[in-house]
Amino acid sequence: MTARTTRTTAASRTRTALVIGGGVAGPVAAMALRKAGIEATVYEAQAHEPQAHEPYDAKSSGRGGGMTIAPNGMQALEAIDAAELVSEIGTPVTALGLRSWTGRDLAQLAPPADLPTTRFVWRTELHETIAAEAERRAISIFRGKRLLDATDTGTGVTARFSDGSLARADILIGADGLRSTVRTLIDPSIPKPHYAGTLTFTARVPRTELPSTEGVLYMCYGKRAYFAYQIFDDGSAAWFANLPHREPMTSTEAQAVGAGEWLKRLGEAFTADRTAAPDLVRDTLPEDLLITGPTETMPPVRTWSRGRMILIGDAAHATSPTSGQGASLASESAVELARCLRDLPPGKAFKAYETLRRPRVDRILKHTTATATATSAAARTATPKPAGPVSRVLRDALLPVATKVGGAGGAVWGAWQFDHRIDWDERIG
Numbered sequence: 001m002t003a004r005t006t007r008t009t010a011a012s013r014t015r016t017a018l019v020i021g022g023g024v025a026g027p028v029a030a031m032a033l034r035k036a037g038i039e040a041t042v043y044e045a046q047a048h049e050p051q052a053h054e055p056y057d058a059k060s061s062g063r064g065g066g067m068t069i070a071p072n073g074m075q076a077l078e079a080i081d082a083a084e085l086v087s088e089i090g091t092p093v094t095a096l097g098l099r100s101w102t103g104r105d106l107a108q109l110a111p112p113a114d115l116p117t118t119r120f121v122w123r124t125e126l127h128e129t130i131a132a133e134a135e136r137r138a139i140s141i142f143r144g145k146r147l148l149d150a151t152d153t154g155t156g157v158t159a160r161f162s163d164g165s166l167a168r169a170d171i172l173i174g175a176d177g178l179r180s181t182v183r184t185l186i187d188p189s190i191p192k193p194h195y196a197g198t199l200t201f202t203a204r205v206p207r208t209e210l211p212s213t214e215g216v217l218y219m220c221y222g223k224r225a226y227f228a229y230q231i232f233d234d235g236s237a238a239w240f241a242n243l244p245h246r247e248p249m250t251s252t253e254a255q256a257v258g259a260g261e262w263l264k265r266l267g268e269a270f271t272a273d274r275t276a277a278p279d280l281v282r283d284t285l286p287e288d289l290l291i292t293g294p295t296e297t298m299p300p301v302r303t304w305s306r307g308r309m310i311l312i313g314d315a316a317h318a319t320s321p322t323s324g325q326g327a328s329l330a331s332e333s334a335v336e337l338a339r340c341l342r343d344l345p346p347g348k349a350f351k352a353y354e355t356l357r358r359p360r361v362d363r364i365l366k367h368t369t370a371t372a373t374a375t376s377a378a379a380r381t382a383t384p385k386p387a388g389p390v391s392r393v394l395r396d397a398l399l400p401v402a403t404k405v406g407g408a409g410g411a412v413w414g415a416w417q418f419d420h421r422i423d424w425d426e427r428i429g
Helices: 025-035 071-079 081-090 125-134 182-184 251-257 259-269 277-282 326-345 346-367 377-381 388-407
Strands: 016-020 037-044 068-070 091-094 095-100 105-109 118-122 139-142 147-152 156-161 168-171 172-175 192-203 216-221 226-231 237-242 290-295 309-311
Touching: 016 025, 016 156, 016 168, 025 037, 025 125, 025 237, 025 326, 037 168, 068 071, 068 326, 071 081, 071 118, 071 326, 081 118, 081 125, 125 139, 147 182, 156 172, 168 192, 172 182, 182 309, 192 216, 192 277, 226 277, 237 259, 237 277, 237 346, 251 290, 259 277, 259 290, 326 346
Parallel strands: 016 037, 016 172, 037 139, 095 216, 172 309
Antiparallel strands: 068 118, 091 118, 095 105, 147 156, 156 168, 192 237, 192 290, 216 226, 226 237
């Protein structure tokens, strides 16, 4: 096989790329492209990287709160020599514990032991770390650059930003999150995200008297709301709650209610639960509560590219809020797109990228719609909304059975999700 059949020709290869979005997917894509020999520049709408205490911006790339990087995400980062960054700032998550509002342990699930350990990280710290590494690798990240539109000339793309500036490159990559501008430019008919019926809250608790969960991240199906938490060895903790709210509220409207009032409402929602939820909410100071706004879901995106523009991350395949796969899938897609662009001209590279990614992404999106799919009753309880009395009884009876039948590699937490190694040196096409 000749070099001509395994690599793009000098005339047709991608040399430059505009990456829209400075969250996780954008800088990871830029680093992967740099490793592939392509010059990438990142453009982020926000003027600066927000700190943990700052309000959440729903139009940004999902900043705020905490998140997990799954083993498959770590493997994707390993392919571009960036996994150690997450290991250094992250706290190990050894298992996922499912718990009912009565305090009953329904299941404890762990990925295969031979895979990289899942890491819990704070979003702002992850964004800062990845951005710093990208800049260390001589990748430019321009902030305060909100994309307005883009013109595809057939040989390149020119982007226009709200400050009046322009930028041009061979291709444009949309890594701009759930409310992607690039997605709308590619296909204006794509449905918009819709309200999922809950408001999301996150808190960092500097000190609690509760014992460490020893690496286990607990997901609690509360009587009135969903609650997840992990208590670390140093006595600090992180928690997340999805509180049902009939009418949708914007992030600004939710923040206007005030942290003190929301803590009161959350305390009332969890008062009957025999889990750590009541204590952790009570231990939370108003200034440590992050009101992240409405939970939104995105219908499947069927058009990922047009001409010289393409989508990655949540812009292309937003996962359910409780899946724990958002950043990991985004990292996978960023690395795979870079490999395709390394070896093929843009049009063929985009097709190869979709061929590589769609089957896996579609399977994970379908799978993570519910954490338990063995029965319809168990699946219904996996949504952030609280189950009714009958559904709660069915769920608590069926989840332990489902996890024993499926095991860590089965129906609930399939090992296939996590064991996904990317061979950077393998040629595409």
